[in-house]
Amino acid sequence: DRASISFEKRAELATNQVAKQLFEIIALKKTNLCISVDLTSTAKILDLLEKVGEHVCLVKTHVDIIEDFNSDFVIQIKQLSKRLNFLILEDRKYADIGNTVSLQYLNGLYKIGEWADCVTVHSLPGEGILKALNGSTNGVSRGVFLLAEMSSEGNLITPDYTKATVEMAAKYPDLITGFVCQNKDTFKDPGLIQLTPGVQLETSGDSLGQIYNTPEKVILDKGADIAVVGRGIVAAKSPETQAVVYKNALWKCYQKRISG
Numbered sequence: 001d002r003a004s005i006s007f008e009k010r011a012e013l014a015t016n017q018v019a020k021q022l023f024e025i026i027a028l029k030k031t032n033l034c035i036s037v038d039l040t041s042t043a044k045i046l047d048l049l050e051k052v053g054e055h056v057c058l059v060k061t062h063v064d065i066i067e068d069f070n071s072d073f074v075i076q077i078k079q080l081s082k083r084l085n086f087l088i089l090e091d092r093k094y095a096d097i098g099n100t101v102s103l104q105y106l107n108g109l110y111k112i113g114e115w116a117d118c119v120t121v122h123s124l125p126g127e128g129i130l131k132a133l134n135g136s137t138n139g140v141s142r143g144v145f146l147l148a149e150m151s152s153e154g155n156l157i158t159p160d161y162t163k164a165t166v167e168m169a170a171k172y173p174d175l176i177t178g179f180v181c182q183n184k185d186t187f188k189d190p191g192l193i194q195l196t197p198g199v200q201l202e203t204s205g206d207s208l209g210q211i212y213n214t215p216e217k218v219i220l221d222k223g224a225d226i227a228v229v230g231r232g233i234v235a236a237k238s239p240e241t242q243a244v245v246y247k248n249a250l251w252k253c254y255q256k257r258i259s260g
């Protein structure tokens with residue numbers, strides 16, 4: 001099964017160019033940690049990434065929570081992503097008809113398609129949403145993480161919905177980077193990436209329905225390839241020290257997983 005195959009090997013099996021790059025970065029930097037920088041100022045985000053960027057493979061943003069978003073921020077985060085070698089995932093969770101999503105992706109204040117290597121997308125509206133995000137902007141490859149499961153308590157996604165989501169993705173091998181999901185049996189294709197949020201060392205949840213699992217549980221039991229950590233790092237006294245703690249814990253589990 002895909003969980004026992006090395007990231008180097010999986011880079012060769014990827015059909016989406018962003019997935020391939022991401023597998024390569026993970027193998028090179030020996031980190032399968034994604035930081036979720038859920039901060040509301042550009043200075044705070046850039047300052048945090050300066051410190052933790054070398055320890056992550058992927059930086060996940062929510063640009064619509066930033067108070068002072070501007071084009072210089074985009075230039076600076078792109079420079080950091082080149083210098084520290086990470087990709088950028090804008091966690092926009094698109095969920096509308098294809099035409100609207102196409103407008104949201106390329107226009108408005110954020111022009112996400114111009115700078116985000118990949119974005120998150122709900123399968124709910126049907127495949128028009130995937131047709132709208134055709135896999136490249138200005139000749140540069142782009143990717144999509146489809147939401148197949150969620151981490152939050154009481155979410156309305158059913159096993160049938162999850163299965164149909166995975167089937168939908170199979171029709172777009174050039175576009176799909178992987179799935180945001182919670183379980184190893186959700187999909188089989190070793191060229192796709194399992195991105196799993198809801199990860200912390202200790203806490204079991206927050207007051208608004210988030211459910212946390214430990215690095216061991218998500219990598220060894222739940223099949224995560226990349227673990228998303230937000231407040232576990234961002235709210236720590238020393239985010240840099242904590243990022244290293246998560247990076248090492250996750251990588252140890254991955255090594256154990258591929259050694260059988």
Ligand code: 6AU
Nearest residue numbers: 036120149150151152180197198229230231
């Ligand atoms: O570690 P946290 O709880 O501080 O942050 C988790 C991050 C947040 C959520 O918007 C996101 O992960 N997330 C997602 C994603 C990545 O799409 C899906 C999900 O099911 N649960 C979840 O928490 O930025």
